[in-house]
Amino acid sequence: MPMRNNTSKRKIRLSIMVVLGAALLGGVLVMRSYTEPEKHPPGKSYSAVSLRKTIKALAPLHEKLGKPKPGDWLERFDEPGQSFAQYLRCRPITPTKKRTTIYILPIGKFTKTQDKVLRQTAEFMGLYYCVPVKLLDPVADKLIPANARRTHPSWGMKQFLSPYILSKVLRPRLPKDGLVLFGITATDLWPGKGWNFVYGQASLRHRVGVQSIYRNGKPDDGPAAYRQFLRRTLKTATHEMGHVLSMLHCTAYECNMCGSNNRQESDRHPMWMCPQCLAKLCWAVRADPKMRFKKLAAFYKKAGFKAEQNFCEKSYKALGGKDDKTGENTDKKPPTPRGKPKNEPGKSARKSS
Numbered sequence: 001m002p003m004r005n006n007t008s009k010r011k012i013r014l015s016i017m018v019v020l021g022a023a024l025l026g027g028v029l030v031m032r033s034y035t036e037p038e039k040h041p042p043g044k045s046y047s048a049v050s051l052r053k054t055i056k057a058l059a060p061l062h063e064k065l066g067k068p069k070p071g072d073w074l075e076r077f078d079e080p081g082q083s084f085a086q087y088l089r090c091r092p093i094t095p096t097k098k099r100t101t102i103y104i105l106p107i108g109k110f111t112k113t114q115d116k117v118l119r120q121t122a123e124f125m126g127l128y129y130c131v132p133v134k135l136l137d138p139v140a141d142k143l144i145p146a147n148a149r150r151t152h153p154s155w156g157m158k159q160f161l162s163p164y165i166l167s168k169v170l171r172p173r174l175p176k177d178g179l180v181l182f183g184i185t186a187t188d189l190w191p192g193k194g195w196n197f198v199y200g201q202a203s204l205r206h207r208v209g210v211q212s213i214y215r216n217g218k219p220d221d222g223p224a225a226y227r228q229f230l231r232r233t234l235k236t237a238t239h240e241m242g243h244v245l246s247m248l249h250c251t252a253y254e255c256n257m258c259g260s261n262n263r264q265e266s267d268r269h270p271m272w273m274c275p276q277c278l279a280k281l282c283w284a285v286r287a288d289p290k291m292r293f294k295k296l297a298a299f300y301k302k303a304g305f306k307a308e309q310n311f312c313e314k315s316y317k318a319l320g321g322k323d324d325k326t327g328e329n330t331d332k333k334p335p336t337p338r339g340k341p342k343n344e345p346g347k348s349a350r351k352s353s
């Protein structure tokens, strides 16, 4: 959790809200300035009519959000929530003919294991959002000048200033066809004076975000540690992407779009989205929810995420899918090599920036 030195817990949590709240306000501005109303044909699986049926079919598989525990996000902050109907009314950000692709930009150096996590994150983002993803070649962290980096005064780790990365590293590099440009760094981030650190920060107005994997664990400490590291990285990336698509924090169910005030809380929330948030996602990117579950189940099976795989298989069946196909890994191809991008949904590739 982001922390300040020598300050009360209340102040610490307020600081977290400031960063995330700023992102949400940006999202509201974007909703009004960038989007145009979009109507999907009623017969399509991603139409509002069809997605309302999807919500009903999936609801029994989901757990309503209980009373917040002390220190939880909703115990600290009042949030309005956002139903599928409310989402449609806010004219959300969606991909367009011109704005088609999620770009991920690694910043600085990564270990071999971290690099594997980046590739899996790119693949997963494509499957989760049903939007083409391009994993760009890394940029050197020398782009970040001395006045935007520091050594933490008490703990001693190297840190980068996250607002600098958003405004000076990512914004100028957002490609013309970019739905979003996400930076990922293995170096710790801090958002400014008085702060100890932050996991990530987004500027939705400009469709850029950055996250650090520094505090996600030790992926080389065996298979369970690797899965935990990967799970945390995937959850942060997909949660932030939800905000880019104008999704507010979920207050209805245990859901990937729930706000998190600390590591325990964020680990507790699932990787999947609740029916309301899933409907938003599928409507925004015009995705067939059933096929999405099938593809995600295959990813989870390959990654060793059993609970997530089971959840996708159950959801697939609840939407009328045949169980003999779920979880089947039909993608036998090795990861796409660096420098050979493939502009296909569900695939990842690196491309020079």
Ligand SMILES: [Zn+2]
Pocket: 020, 239, 243, 249, 258, 259
């Ligand atoms: Zn959030």
Ligand SMILES: [Zn+2]
Pocket: 250, 251, 252, 253, 254, 255, 256, 257, 258, 273, 274, 275, 276, 277, 278
């Ligand atoms: Zn939700």
